[in-house]
Amino acid sequence: MERSPQILTPPEVARARVTGALVADILQSLRQRAAVGTNLLDIDRWAQEMILGAGAQSCYVDYAPSFGRGPFGHYICTAVNDAVLHGLPHDYALTDGDLLTLDLAVLKGGIAADSAISFIVGRPKSPEDAAMIATTEHALQAGIAAARPGARIGDLSHAIGSVLSGAGYPINTDFGGHGIGSTMHQDPHITNTGRPGRGYVLRPGLLLALEPWIMADTAKLVTDPDGWTLRSATGARTAHSEHTIAITDSGAEILTLPTAAVA
Structure with a gap:
């Protein structure tokens, strides 16, 4: 059973903007630093330094949900190639053409923000990688465009799923977007496909993390022996994009956009 979603006050939404910008800036900094030869553990260490240096807290270090082998114990999720969600940082040096997803959630000023980006390290191996990444980004934008007061969660799921399925990708509904605050x-859960006109009615002050993710040729996940990292069952490549948004009187405000300094 879902609980009533948290509705933030205007001062809390203002604090969420600060957290969202921090998350986005950290992700962009890490993207710029990630190169062939970079170790995933270095990315985790850099994330730790930036989070703590900003006076913020990691949402991951002590995270221990029922589906993981917790606590997570790291500051960022690093998923490579066929890994797509909850990628546990480990001793691995990135190679030319790796498809890397960085997923980061941070708490600052009592409000959390969550975002993910996928990108190619070094020279691309296949145009399909770029197509997958672009599809998740387009689906994310479609979900954001559907998010406004009076809309329902199903409207967002339908908008996201229409882009993903329209591009020919299978859709897994075990993991998706979520409320945040x-x-x-938090509730509500936002699947990456669904029927419009159903679910919770959006209200100003609601924060949502929308996160379309896909695997090239399957909807089935498998879990690594580490108890955390989720991979495509076929070994196919994957992609994942995520923003935290705030529902406002006029629509949706993206909170996890980088500042001009690192854009």
């Missing part, structure tokens, strides 16, 4: 994961 004083904690990282």
Whole structure:
């Protein structure tokens, strides 16, 4: 049973803007630093330094949900190639053409924000990688465009799923977007496909993390022995894009956009 979603006050939404910008700036900094030869553990260490240096807290270090082998114990999720969600940083040096997803959630000023980006390290191996990434980004924008007061969660799911399925990708509904606020994961759950006109009615002050993700040729996930990292069952490549948004009187405001300094 879902609980009533948290509705933030205007001062809390203002604090969410600060957290969202921090998350976005950290992700862009990490993207710029990630190169062939970069170790995933270095990315995790850089994330830790930036989070703590900003006076913020990681949402991941002590994260121990029922589906993981917790606590997570790291500051960022690093998923490579066929890994797509909850990628546990480990001793791996990035190679030319790796498809890397960085997923980061941070708490600052009592409000959390969550975002993910996928990109190619070095020279691309296949145009399909770029197509997958672009599809998740387009689906994310479609979901954001559907988010406004009076809309329902199903409207967002339908908008996201229409882009993903329209591009020919299978859709897994086990993991998706979610409410967010004083904690990282809240109700409502937002599947990446669904029927319009159903579910919770959006209200100003609601924060949502929308996160379309796909695997090239399957909807089935498998879990690594680390108990966390989720991969495509076929070994196919994957992509994942995520923003935290705030529902306002006029629509949706993207909170996890980088500042001009690192854009």
